[in-house]
Amino acid sequence: MSNFPFDQPRGHTPPLPGFVLRWVSLRRVRRELGRGELAAALGGLSRPELALMPRAERLRxxxxxxxxxxxxxxxxxxxxxxxxxxxxxxxxxxxxxxEEVSGELGLGPEGEQESRRSAMRELLGKLRTERGPRESEDGAQCLHLAVDDAGEVLLAMGRELTVGHASAGQAELGFMADLESRHARLVFRESFHGGPTWRLFPMECKDGLTAVCVNGEELADGGRVLKAGDRVALGSNLSWTVAAPDQASSALMLLLAGGAECAGAGRIILLPPAEGGGCVSVGPGHLRHLTVGALDGEAQLSVEDGALCLSVRAGDGALTPLARLALPLEEGQRFRLGQRRGGGPPIDLWLRACEGSGPGSGGY
Structure with a gap:
């Protein structure tokens, strides 16, 4: 019997946490590389848990x-x-x-070689990988947000976000799953009667519409408004549950199921602009996007006029602006949110760009 959790039957959810799966996968790739099994090593590097990892890129x-x-x-x-x-x-x-090596080896007459290159370019247009979610033309973009005691989430900002396969590089929210390049759209809308809402739409594909279900019902082209508790399934192996912990905010959380990750995160916060009621709340109590029970105060993140704004409240004081960051984020940022109740190290917040998504990609 294999020692690797990836050799389990299809549909089996590995019981190990993500960081353990990544360590095991890297170890396996190194072993295959040492044996000279290059095709197997490349296959291992394509595993979803290794997406966006610098160490995996160096092995590649x-x-x-x-x-x-x-x-x-x-x-x-x-x-x-x-x-x-x-x-x-x-x-x-x-x-x-x-192309460099083919030209160096002089493969065939020039005309035949150019024909081969043209055919290969067409194939490569479908296979080329762009690591991680991209910044879209309409301003939608993603950042990694981490807070002490609350873990890390992917902060997806904008009024319209596309969900698709990560390798195609055509979606802000890219997954290594059974998806089309552009599989679904998440659109933020405001209306006088309905208020602010997020609506999920399937997208057109060669077979008609992509497979998108909410609570077991397949969506038509008109889409469906998402509500807290909705169970969303895309394709055959990606699903999430919708959460709205802060009723005063139009920002939703997507809780990915089955160990799925988007840019290394298992949770996604959909953050519309502040004028649409978008705000990420951080602090004690379960009615927060990120619960930090030990924080003596609270913090809020919002997008205003193309900038990410961070405000904090110490104790029972007033909410005070702490930072205003121009987007896209150029480099990682760290902020002190406040003191820890009962003593101990203070609570910090980190922001960094997604790898491959823009000029601010990289670590903290």
Whole structure:
């Protein structure tokens, strides 16, 4: 029996926490790389738990260098089949290196070579991976938000957010799941009678509409307003539960099920602009987006005029502005929210851009 949780039957939810799964996957990839099993190593690096990890990206670069060396050696020894195998793997992982090595090895007449390149570019347009959610043209963007004692969430800001497969790079909320490149839309709307709402829409695909269900009912093209407690299923293996812990805010939380993650986070907060009632609340009590029972006070995050605003309240005092950050975020930020009740280290908040999503990508 295998020691790895990934070899369980399909649909089985690994009982291990995410950081353990990532450690096991990296260990397995290193072992396969050490054995020279490059295709297996690349397959391991495509696992969803390794998405956006710098260490996984460094391993991928090592695999690419091995492919280049092997392709050159196979060509020098006249091993056409082996050379083709290595170049095909290289083309899927790094089209730039593939073109460089193919030209260096002088594969066929120039016309035939250009034809091959054109066909490969078309294929690579479907396979090329962009790591992590992107910043969209309408201003929607994502940040990592972490607070002491409350953990980390993905903060998705904007009035319209697209959900899709992470490898396509066409969605703000990208998942390594059985999804189309653009599978669903989350749209924030305000009306006089209905107030502020988030509506979920399926998107068009070659078979009609993508598979999107709310509480077991498949959505039509008109979509459906999301409410607290709704169970959403997309495709065959992605689902979440909708939560609205702070009734005074139009920001919703998506609690991902089955160990799913988006940019490394298992929770997503949908934050519309402040004029639409969007606000993330942090503090003691369960009616918060992020509950920090030990915080002596509270904090709020909102988006106003293209900036992310942080305000804090110490004890029973007034809510006071602490920071106003221009978006997109250029670098990681850390803020002191307040003291811990009963003593101990203070409570801090961190913000950082998603890797691959903009100029502020990277660590704290």
């Amino acid at each position: 670069e090592r695999v690419i260098e091995q492919l280049v060396r092997r392709a050159r050696a196979a060509s020098a020894q006249g091993q056409t089949a082996s050379r083709r195998e290595y170049l095909e793997l290289l083309a899927r992982e790094d089209p730039g290196r593939w």
